[in-house]
Amino acid sequence: MTSTPLSARHVRKRYRDTQALDGLDLEVTTGTVHALLGPNGAGKSTAVNVFATLTRPDAGEVRVGGHDAVRHPARVRSAIGLVGQSAALDEALHGRENLVMFGRLHGLSKTSAVRRAGELLDAFGLAEAGDRKVSGYSGGMRRRLDIAAGLVTRPQLLFLDEPTTGLDPRARHEVWEMVRQVVADGTTVLLTTQYLDEADQLADMVTVLGAGRVIAEGTPSALKSDLGGDRVIITASRPDDLARMTGVLGSAAAVDPDRLEVTVEAGPAGGGAAVVEAVRSLDSAGITVDDVLLRRPTLDEVFLHLTAPEGAAR
Structure with missing residues (x-):
């Protein structure tokens, strides 16, 4: 064979x-x-x-x-x-x-x-x-x-x-x-x-x-x-916590106020390390959260990115 x-x-x-x-x-x-x-x-x-x-x-x-x-x-x-x-x-x-x-x-x-x-x-x-x-x-x-x-x-x-x-x-x-x-x-x-x-x-x-x-x-x-690294999505307990969370997690954190979510790119250390670091930082600042989710790119996202029409946003 x-x-x-x-x-x-x-x-x-x-x-x-x-x-x-x-x-x-x-x-x-x-x-x-x-x-x-x-x-x-x-x-x-x-x-x-x-x-x-x-x-x-x-x-x-x-x-x-x-x-x-x-x-x-x-x-x-x-x-x-x-x-x-x-x-x-x-x-x-x-x-x-x-x-x-x-x-x-x-x-x-x-x-x-x-x-x-x-x-x-x-x-x-x-x-x-x-x-x-x-x-x-x-x-x-x-x-x-x-x-x-x-x-x-x-x-x-x-x-x-x-x-x-x-x-x-x-x-x-x-x-x-x-x-x-x-x-x-x-x-x-x-x-x-x-x-x-x-x-x-x-x-x-x-x-x-x-x-x-x-x-x-x-x-x-x-x-x-190739599409991008892991992301850590953290759900705030209260709307007032969003600003404090971004201050702790860094200016690169993306905020979705409607969903009370703050998203952080995991970086080269990987998703597991990023989750631990984010939770420790927020805990040290006395900020409680409702949920922490590690989000990895999906093959669906890869497919949509690769097959997007010419000129479409990628």
């Missing part, structure tokens, strides 16, 4: 007047969840289609599992699994029958397909539902079965295109656990999602796309750190 199951260099794809991919570079490391983020029209779906050999790029190079996606698409397809936004299941069939069907379509013998179906049903907590029709499955169960179908051939790389869209919070968490299990079992995952908390929970690396190009890349923690 190559250490880079997916490598893309200067990939371009145009649809009439739309430049969907404009020199895209991407490298995915084995054993990770790599999230691909971006607003609608950023090129996420086009990128997945090109990587999965569903769409031919106009220029550039894509290698999956060490194989050139243009010259050897069949080899690439044997190394990947793809779970699209819509479930590719036959609802008239049982869960087990669906997995056996996918196995047979991928060239497994009947015996191997039945064995693999049983393994996947056990692994995804669907063994008891395996002999029920998929039409009776909940949304989360269908999604888990859909992901299991993408793993029938034990792919090196699994593409998950917005796997939890439309699911309730409990079902989303079930799918998250399945994704973690998939990676623990040795499959690398490229994930596109519209949920920033999903990328924050699952991704080892995040690539943010804009207009078909990479506009930022890094771990979730690194991207959040």
Whole structure:
């Protein structure tokens, strides 16, 4: 297994007047969840289609599992699994029958397909539902079965295109656990999602796309750190305390009189140290407060900052 199951260099794809991919570079490391983020029209779906050999790029190079996606698409397809936004299941069939069907379509013998179906049903907590029709499955169960179908051939790389869209919070968490299990079992995952908390929970690396190009890349923690440090938000007990608090905490403290809040940037020492210092300083000055909150930048804030329209405040 190559250490880079997916490598893309200067990939371009145009649809009439739309430049969907404009020199895209991407490298995915084995054993990770790599999230691909971006607003609608950023090129996420086009990128997945090109990587999965569903769409031919106009220029550039894509290698999956060490194989050139243009010259050897069949080899690439044997190394990947793809779970699209819509479930590719036959609802008239049982869960087990669906997995056996996918196995047979991928060239497994009947015996191997039945064995693999049983393994996947056990692994995804669907063994008891395996002999029920998929039409009776909940949304989360269908999604888990859909992901299991993408793993029938034990792919090196699994593409998950917005796997939890439309699911309730409990079902989303079930799918998250399945994704973690998939990676623990040795499959690398490229994930596109519209949920920033999903990328924050699952991704080892995040690539943010804009207009078909990479506009930022890094771990979730690194991207959040780049946006700014931790902030300490202190809620005053009385409006009259706000002026005294800013005097103690320094002129750089930001005041929100409507919310009775004073915000202090944590600085290089980090949020924990800043909380301790602020509380000690206020206590020494005889100022009591209602609440102290350590606020870290979120991936949502990073995303909004990076994808703000040209000329908008950042």
